[in-house]
C-alpha cells in the first residue's frame with residue numbers, strides 16, 4: 001500500500017514538531033508548506049538528514065504557499081499557518097490576522113486535497129476551524145479543531161503532578177471553547193476510575209481547573225516569544241493517528257455541533273470518536289446545572305468570536 005500523505009501547513013514551531021512526530025511514528029510522507037518557503041524546505045531537509053539515525057522510512061519535503069500543488073492528494077492536512085500569541089495578547093486579538101491566513105490555506109486545501117481530513121490548530125481555534133469549514137465546504141466529519149486534547153493533557157499533567165501519580169492514568173475531559181472559559185469537567189475525570197476528590201481536596205482541584213484554563217497563557221509568558229508547541233503538536237498527532245490508523249479514539253475536539261448540547265452551527269470542544277471516517281460521532285454526556293452554565297458561557301464566547309469572522 002502506498003504511504004499516506006500528511007500536509008503540514010505552517011512550518012513554524014508547531015509545524016516543525018508535527019513533522020518530527022509524524023515521521024517518528026511513520027504516519028506517512030510529510031510535506032511542509034509555509035509562506036516562508038525556505039523554512040519549510042529547511043526543516044524538511046534537516047529532518048531528512050536524521051533518517052539514518054532515527055531510521056524512519058518516510059520522506060519529508062517542503063514548499064511555499066505560492067504553489068499549493070505540493071499538497072496534492074494529502075490524506076491529512078494539519079494547519080498552523082498564522083501568527084502565535086504574544087504576551088498579553090488574547091486568542092481573540094489574533095483573529096483578524098489569522099483569518100486571512102486560514103482563508104488562503106483553505107482555498108489551497110480545497111483545490112489540491114479535496115478528500116483530506118483537516119485538523120486546524122491556528123488560534124482563535126473555534127472560529128478558525130469554523131472559517132476552514134466554511135471556505136472549504138468540506139463535510140463536517142472532515143474538519144476538526146485541536147484544542148480539547150491539549151487542554152485535557154494539561155489537566156492530566158497538573159492532576160498527576162499534584163496527586164503524585166502518572167499523568168497517563170489520569171482521564172480528563174475538558175469541553176467548551178479553547179479560551180479562558182473552557183470547561184474542565186471534574187465529574188468526568190478520574191485517576192483510572194478513582195474519583196479525583198479521593199486524591200485531592202477542593203482547593204487543589206479548583207487551582208488545577210484555573211491553571212488548566214490559563215495553561216496556554218502561562219507558556220506564552222514563560223517563553224517570552226511565541227506560544228506552546230510541544231504539547232499542541234503531540235495533541236494533533238494523536239488526532240491524526242486515530243484517523244490514519246482508524247483507532248476510533250475518544251478525544252475532545254472542536255467539532256461542528258448540530259443540536260448536541262443545545263448548540264447549533266458552531267464548532268465547540270466536545271468528546272468525539274475519530275476514525276477512518278474522520279469525526280465519526282459526537283458523544284453527549286449529561287451535564288448538571290453548574291456544568292451547563294459553564295458550557296453556555298464558553299459557547300457565548302465562541303459565538304462572539306465566530307461573529308467577528310464575518311464569513
Ligand code: APR
Nearest residue numbers: 010011012013014034035080081082083084101121122123
Ligand atoms: N500560509 C502558510 N503559512 C503561513 C501563513 C500562510 N498564509 N501565514 C503565516 N504562516 C506561517 C509562518 O510563516 C510561520 O512559519 O505559519 C507559521 C506559524 O508558525 P509560528 O509562528 O512558529 O507559530 P506556532 O507556534 O507554530 O503556532 C501556530 O497555532 O497554537 C496556534 O496560536 C498559535 O495561531 C498559532 C498557530
